[in-house]
Amino acid sequence: MEIIEIIKEKLSIFKNLYDTVRIIDPINKKVMKFEEDETEVVEESCFRFWKTEGYCKNCISMRAYLENDTFIKMEVTGGKVFLVISSPVTIENKVYIVEILKDVTQTGSIINNEKSIINIESLIKEMNDAAIKDELTGMYNRRYINERLQSDINDSVISNKPLCVVMADLDFFKDVNDNYGHVVGDSVLKDFAKILSTSVRSDSDWVGRYGGEEFLIVLRNTDGANAFKVIEKIRKFLQENIFDYKDIKIKITASFGGYSIISEKITIDELINEADKNLYLAKNSGRNKTIINL
Known part of the structure; x- marks a missing residue:
C-alpha cells in the first residue's frame, strides 16, 4: 500500500x-x-x-x-x-x-x-x-512469444502443471523457394501455419512464428508424452499432405523438437534453447522426426 x-x-x-x-x-x-x-x-x-x-x-x-x-x-x-x-x-x-x-x-x-x-x-x-501477429501467416509474432511465454512458464510453476514448448521447422524449405519461387513458398508457410494452429486446442494452446520457416507451438497443461502424441499426429498428417497450388503439387515434411517442464523455474531463452536442441537432433538424425523429452 x-x-x-x-x-x-x-x-x-x-x-x-x-x-x-x-x-x-x-x-x-x-x-x-x-x-x-x-x-x-x-x-x-x-x-x-x-x-x-x-x-x-x-x-x-x-x-x-x-x-x-x-x-x-x-x-x-x-x-x-x-x-x-x-x-x-x-x-x-x-x-x-x-x-x-x-x-x-x-x-x-x-x-x-x-x-x-x-x-x-x-x-x-x-x-x-x-x-x-505475423503479417504473412496470421500466427503470433516474436513480440507476443516473448510476452506470453513468460506468463505460461510462471503459471506452470504456480499451478504445478506441465508445459511443453515445441519448435517446428519445415525440411528443405529452401528447395521450395528455389524451385517454385517465394510466392509459392509463402503459400506453403501459410498452409503449414494453418495445419499447426488447427491441430492444437484453441482454448489453451497457441502457435507463433519464430522466424523464417520455424514455428513455436506451446502446449499448456501437457506433459512430454502427451505432447509427443499431439506432434506426431501433426507430423504424420503433414507427410501425407499435398500442397496443391493450381498446377504445382508439393510434398514437404517437418521436424519437431520439444521440451516439457513441470513447475520448473526456467527463462524463455533457456526453454526455447532446450526445445531447439531437440529440433537439432531431429534434423540431424534424418529429418521428418519428433524428439521431445519424456
Missing part, C-alpha cells in the same frame, strides 16, 4: 487525465488499483476488467515491463472505449508497471451508441492484432 501511495503522489498533477490507475504485475497478471481517494488491492486477474476469460493478447503492460518503455493502446468493454497507457516506474530500485485508464467514449468523434461502439471495437481489434 505504501508503494501505491507513492505512485498516487507522483501522478497527482495528472489527475484530470485518468479515471483509474492500476499497478500491474504483468507476469502473474495481478493488480492493485485506485480511483480518486479509494485504494483497493484486487486479488483477481488484471484482465478481468476487460471481461475476458484469458490474457489480453496485446498486453502492453508486459511489453512495458520487458522493454522498459511506455506503450499506449485502446480497448472496449461494457460499451465504453478506454485509452490505456502502461509505463514502468522505478521505486526503491524496483520496477512497477503503472497502467492508466481513461474513458474516452464521449471524447471527440467517439459517439456513445451501439453502432459506433461496434465499429470502434472492430477497428481496435484489428490494431491490436496487427501488433502481435
